[in-house]
Amino acid sequence: MRLPWAASPCGLAWGPLILGLCGLLAASQAQLLPVKERPYHTENRTCGNWEKEYYEPKHQVCCSRCPPGTHVSVECSRSQNTVCAQCPENSYNEHWNHLSFCQLCRPCDQMLGFEETMPCTSRQKTQCRCQPGMFCVHWDMECVHCEPLSDCPPGTEAKLTDEVGVVNGNCVPCKAGHFQNTSSPRARCQPHTRCEEQGLVEAVPGTAQSDASCR
Template sequence: MLSLQMIHILPILQGYLWLEVLHIVDCPVTCGPAEYSIGTECCPRCSPGNRVNKHCTEFTSTSCAPCIDSTYLDEPNGLTACTPCTHCDPVFGLIVKHPCRPSSDTVCEPLEGFYCTDPTKDGCKAAQRHSSCEPGQYIRQKGSPSTDTVCVDCTGDTYSDGSFTSCQPHTQCDQLKLQQIKPGTHQSDSECGQETSSLIAVIVCVVVTLALIAAVGIGVYFKKKRRYCIVFLQMNT
């Protein structure tokens, strides 16, 4: 008789023991997408631009406070502190594209003459100055906020000082009836000048012309002086 009673009581005792175990061991709390877990509670998340000021309880909802002093939170959250806003540092080639707001972080972009080396969804984390083409190279593609300058070497009888958008042909001195003083390279143009024989001929012509002018001048002077002397003698006789 006693054994039958024990058989009936045993399942009840087992159930009671399981309930005690469940009270002792914390089971994970599964909350909805608009909630966060704190202890055994599922609390409503704070909206973007706000943080948790006080967690909810069994009887009260979550208390939220706005992000201030250059901080932000851009998603619904259960955080007690806001995230500091990003600083766009000119030292790293960055400038502010969109300022920080309580619900969104600062968006940075490259300074003029820089391009982004670490892009983000809407902006840039780091930038670098555009490369400068060397003498002997031309600029195939100018740098942009997202790409570096593309430089290409000059070939053949052409040159560039590094600032040209295409290599320029060397000056042909003979076509200008000049003598080549220095041949062109990929870094510089040809240097032209007067031929030595032509220069000497010009100098000789100038000297002869000046001598003729001087001789004519001297002849005119003495001719006038002689005429003056004859007139003077006639007046005295």
């Protein structure tokens, strides 16, 4: 039996085009990868995404972790994925997790020399830093408390850490061409005045403790 459109010139023109489109559609479908719906069974205790999944040994399945700001409300089973709930007020979880609870928000401890820079949210703990005039004492890469900065004598300045504008308790000499003439924990060495740039002549050269004098 011949189809009606196949007998006409228009039908002959459309036939190859339709076949080509069908071929492209079939090729695109062949490239699609199956998506694993959680929970899914695994023999080797290995999940596809350890950041967002975890292995549940009781049922030998991979289940979803809960995203930051949430905690596990109902544990996953062989047939049901993890159910998550929002962290209660004044608590947080910073990472993907399968915890049944959230961490308690804690204020910055002023007795240890800290002050708050950002409040606690459901996704982030309170952000703290040392109060002005204090520096951080680290233990195992973590700032555990702050101590007052010692006065750096003239000709020196407090050493900067890797954090912008943050100093520690060490005083270092001013580099060449700079001076510092006070005793202060936060004083910074300043460049010597360049007399020639002001159309003047240098009368007394600068030192680490004093600026240059011009005339």
